[in-house]
Amino acid sequence: MMAGPAMGQQVMQSSSLPSDFEKRLKTMISDQIEALNSYLGDDQLDWHRKIETEVDMREEMESSVLQWVTEHGEFYSTGVAGKFDAKKERQYDSYWNWAVQDAIELYHHTATVTKDLPVNEGFTLTHLRNRATPELVRCIRNYATRAEKENRPDLAQSLKALVVNMKEWQTARPVRVQRFEPSKPQLQILENGQLEYAEVARDGVADSINYVEEMARGLKYNAVMKSGEFGVSGIKKKPSGFEPNPTDNGSTTSEDLDSDEVDSGEDEEVSHEGSTDTNDTTPTGVTRIETLGDALRRRAQQESNWHPGVQASSMHHRMNGILKKTVLPHVHIRKPSDVDPTIRLYDVESTCMLLSCMREMAST
Incomplete structure (x- = not known):
């Protein structure tokens, strides 16, 4: 009778204590993990170091903020805090929403700028015409009513005319108005020696085709021919005057x-x-x-x-035999030289291809 409990107690003790096999198994797994970490170059304490670094950075930031608040005060720090609210954010990701947004900006800009000035009744915007929708018509009609209440009859009349046109534009095809205004750089030297740069209108260029032709015209420069009417001694001779x-x-x-x-x-x-x-x-x-x-x-x-006219005439006639006029377009392509790759030379074939493509784009 006494053997039963003793045997059961002995079994309970042996099951609660770790066996030698479990110890060896855990030791073997731990050794394998250390070998793998050593092979991969991983540090088991890396996460602990990251936490310590984060704690140090947080303490440093809190100390800096506390010093700033102590210097300026809590009232000032609260006043300059941001008031952004993510719930008030609106995203316009469709063309009709963008059209309504443009109409709102148009009204407020016109109402601000032309508060005391008359407004042109015939103003139309191409981007509103191409995106005319019933929602946009209702929006502009609402702003026309608002302009009447604000005692702006000219602005209200212009918006009503825009509403009438938009009703017709809803079934019309989109249009494109060319607003090409070519310009050219202009550099002036003032009396005090400073440089003044400005973009001015390019005379004689009405559309994009004329602009391409103007870019292809370029500059003319003289290139000495290899074989000419005069010899080397004639070129080197210094003319009097x-x-x-x-x-x-x-x-x-x-x-x-x-x-x-x-x-x-x-x-x-x-x-x-x-x-x-x-x-x-x-x-x-x-x-x-x-x-x-x-x-x-x-x-x-x-x-x-010495007479300047006679001298210039004779020299011009003489130099025509040894100089050749060459046109370098304003827009051109250069390629590396075959002799020295660091030098870029004018590539005639690629430039002609570029100007041809520009002319085709301008004409279509």
Whole structure:
């Protein structure tokens, strides 16, 4: 009789205590988890560190806010708080809602701007016409009645005319009005040296087709031909009466005088040639001084006898043989050079394709 309870008590003790198998199983699972975390590079205490970082940031933010409230006061902090309410938010995601919104803005803007001025009765808006609906008609009719109550007869009459037109527009096809106003940049230098930039109307351009033609016209510049009427010596020859090169810096040196003397020697008389031959026998110092003096006298005589019209005409006729007019459109495409990819060259074929597409878009 005594063996039964003792045996049952022994069974209860063995079931309540963890067995060696369970201990080994838990140890094996824990080792596998640590091995997997070590292989994946995960930290088991990462979540604990995140919580600690969040607590520190929250304490720092609360300390900053408390300092701000202490400095400005609770009344000021409450007054500048936002009053946004998500329940009052409205989303207009359809065309007829947008049309009603535009009608509301139109009324308030017109009522504010034209409070003491007459309103044009014939005003019509294309975007309202293309989205005319019965809801929009009722909205504008309501604003017409409101304008009458506010003692604005001109505005009320214009809105009534708009309501009549909208009733017809509900069954009409949408239209598009071209409002293309081409402009061009204009840069001016003021008297104080400041730059003033403005966009002004482009003269002679009435529509988009003319604008494309204006962009294709571009600028003209001169390009030296590889083979021309004149040789290299003719191109390099400096014509008399022209301005000095940038390297001259506006000064006159003995080398410049000697070159002018050589260039102008062809037009001198025989007596000057005889004097030059005679000067060859004189000493070097005397020859240098006399040469400078003769060059200065000849330059003064050339400047007195020079006629700008004749000189410009002759030079223009001469340069036509070695220069070729090339048009660079205002809108053009450049491509990398085959020799140096860092240099962008004018791509004629791609530019023609671009201008053709622009002309087609403008015409259709």
